Amino acid sequence: MQTSPHPSPRRALPALVTAALLACLLSLAGGSPARAAAGDGSVSDPNIAYVGRWDTSSGTAAVPHWTGAYLQTDFTGTTVKVRARNAVNFYASIDGGPDVFHAGVRGTVNLTPRPLSPGTHTLRLSYRSGDTVFQGLVLDSGARTVAAGAPTGLVEFVGDSITAGALTDRLALDSYAWKTGERLGMRHTQIARSGYCLVAQTGCTGLSGQFFKTASTGGAAWDFSRYRADAVVINLGTNDIGHGVSGAAFQSAYTAFLRDVRAKYPTAHLFAVQTLKKRYVTETRAAVSARNSAGDARVHYVDTSGWLTDGTDYEDGNGHPNEAGHTKFAERLAPVVRARLGSGATVKAAAPGQPGDPSIKFVGRWDTTSSATAYTPYWAGAYYRVGFTGRTVKLKQRGTIDLWARIDNGPVTFYDDVKGTVNLTPSALSSGAHTLQVNYQVVAGSYKGDAVFQGLVLDSGATTFAPSAPAKLVEFVGDSITVGTTSSQNARTAYGWLIGERLGVEHTQIAQGGACLVAAPDGCVGLERQFTKLNPNAATPDWNFSRYRADAVVINLGTNDVGHGVSSAQFQSAYSSLLRKVRAAYPQAWIFALETFRGRYVPQTEAAVKAAVAGGDARVSFVDTTGWLGSGDLTDSVHPNDRGHRVIADRLAPVIAARIGA
Known part of the structure; x- marks a missing residue:
């Protein structure tokens, strides 16, 4: 995001003189001071928190500077609108939901074309480009803003185009900086701009000086009393080498920069990150050592060697990560920052029962990094398990969803089309410790439920604990059969779930209805490609x-490929490729390649297994399923019914158990 510089306000008159003069003028005019009322949604509403470097001096228009600045607040009512002066592009997230892109909008922009349920909601707004000016919110009649329960900790990221998220789809929101801040559950700022250096040179702005300014251009000084950073991550040096900055000049500037940042943030931890292209490594280390020798123990060097992989994690050859690369960067960086801040730092730990609570175990592929307040499961059969105290438990759901819940290993209860705060204990439990397991209806086809976990509501004084969990995990890879399509509870009554429960292991279903092994030109999702992805329907991340290691992987693919023109040679090649990818992901797992129940691509599946074994992988087995299912075990000619899935589990569970000792 780039904005034109805005001059700082003129030097204020002494406070008492200003107040007296204002009172006098108002008295003559017969008026009273115009000030925002808390809750009115105006620019100066104190319930709106501005994160980053914002110019709010006018009182009627707030202008964000640098990239990644955002605002957040809570509000009541069922709708919310934002006032935009001229055409602008921005992202808005409501109730921890996805960041919805509003492109080229102006005037009063409706963020809730579908009204929300009555109650209190959250809003986060971040600008991308255009006329990036916030002019306030429009709420329902009688509604008001509420101060957001924002984290107290803040991490600031200083850098160039890499820190700004250049070349990614969502820029700042896809950057490692944004993702790290969200992963840590901290407020976050990005004092970064494409092309910037550490050392000022002709044609390259130096952040060693510009960091201390309100905007990415211009000379107005930033008022550092506006916020205090608990951690500062510096990623600079990638561009300096192209502007003739010598090693000595870089080291001197870096040392001075660390000193000057320390003066602004006396207690912050400062992290000097090795650039991904390994430029000025020796000089960066030396600058950190110099500060340590000067008595500053809160300056740390971060070695990023091996964090990203060439060819897969970059958009180009100039060191710009793609979305997956930024995610990997954040996953490596967040623990480094968290370890230094420690439990006594100002980072706000997740409250019991909320996303981020370490007592909640999320099994399967959950997106836990895009939002600190809403976790999204992908693929079929994902679930979470947690222990809790007290007599009641409720589940906070953003939108309508079908789900299954089980308390204390009791009966499974189905909740149909629920949303908001869902009471899972209409009859209170006995006092003591309890366990809860929840899984959502598979979101696929015509069913578009909102499978998003937003936390639990516990009794006053109650807490969570980590329940005992199986040590092993079995992953099932497949299509609608593995999803459990046409069975009574979908993923829950599919053979994969049944086997996992029978063997007493964790279980995942990396499966999607209609999926092929080979990605087809007509749109059939190819699991040879998507197996390595968080989301079955996205190329990244x-x-x-x-996040977890499988002890066994069961592959059941090929039923759909024949209808999408996949040749035998293509299928065998792709199957061999998938076996290699699974082995790379899980070096010690047993891999079971199932003969499809309709007997499709059987020679090719066997040949891929034999090739893997001949290549030295002895932990791959072909499973002959001939005769396992009869006509009474199917709901149609393809999909097993509940009995059919039990039959598969009866035959397959002993095969897996014999190999992994479950």
Whole structure:
């Protein structure tokens, strides 16, 4: 985001003189001071929190400077609108939901074309480009803003185009800086701009000086009393080398910059990040050492070697990560920052039962980094498990969804089309410790439920705890059969879920209805490609396989490929590729390649398994499923019914158990 510089207000008169003069003028005019009422949604409403470097001096228009600045507030009512002066592009997130892009809008922009349920909601607004001027909110009659429960901690990121998220789809929102801040549950700022250096040179603005200014251009000094950073992450040096900055000049400037940042943030931890292209590494280390030797123990060097992979994690050859690369960067950086801030720092830990609570175990592929307040499960069969105290538990749901909940290993209860605060204990439990497991209806086809976890509501004084969990995990990869389509509870009554429960292991279903092995030109999702992704329907980001390790992987693919023109040779090649990807993800897992229940591509599946074994992978097995299912086990000619899934589980569970000892 780039905005034209806005001059700072003229030097104020002494406060007492100003107040007296204003009172006198108002008395003559017969009026009273015009000031924003808390809750009115105006620019100066104290319930609106501005994060980043904003010029709010006019009282009627707030202008964000640098990239990644945002505002947030809570509000009551069922609708919210934002006033835009001229055409602008921005993102808005309501109730922790996705950041919805509003392109080229102006005037009064309706952020809730579908009214919300009555109650209190959250709003976050971040500008991308255009006339980036916030002129206030329009609320329902009688509604008001409410101060947002924002984290107290703040992390500031200083850098160039990489920190700004250049070349990604959403720029600042896709950057490692934004993702790291969200992952830490902290407020975050990005004092970054494309092409900037550390050392000022002809044609390259130096952040060693511009960092201390209100805007990315111009000379107005920033008022550092507006906020205090708890951590500052500096990622500079990538561009300096192209502008003739010597090693000595860089080291001297970096050392001085660290000193000057320390003067503004006396207690912050400062992190000097090794640039991804490994430029000025020795000089950056030396600058950190110099500050440490001067007695500043809160300055740290961050070695990023091996964090990203060439060819897969970059948009270009100039060191700009793609969305997946930024996600990987954030996943490596966040623990480094968190370790230094420690439990006693100002980072606000997730409250019991809220997203980020370490006592909640999320099984499957959940997006836990895009938002600190809303976790989204992808693929089928994802679930979470948590222990809690007290007598009641409620689930906070953003939008309408079908879900299943099980308390204390009791019966599974189905909740149909629920939203808001869902009471899972209409009859109070006995006092003590309890367990809860929840999974959502598979969002696919015509069913578009809002499968988003926003937290639990517990009794006053109650808390959560980590329940005992299985040590092993089995992953099932497939199409609608593995999803459990046409069975009574979808993923819950599919053979994968049944086997996992029977063997006493964690289980995931990396499956989607209609999926192929090979990505087809007509749009059939190819799991050979999508197996490595967080989302079955998105090219990025990649899934972080360090989140869990599978002890066994069951592949059941090929049923749909024949209807999409996939040749035998294509299928065999893709199957071999998938086996390699699974092995790379899970080096010790047993891999089971199932013969499809309709007997499609059987020779090719067997050949891919034999090739893997011949290549030295002895932990791959072909599973002959001939005769497993009869006509009474199917709801149609393809999909097993509940009995059919139980039959598959009866036959397959012992095969898996024999290999992994479950």
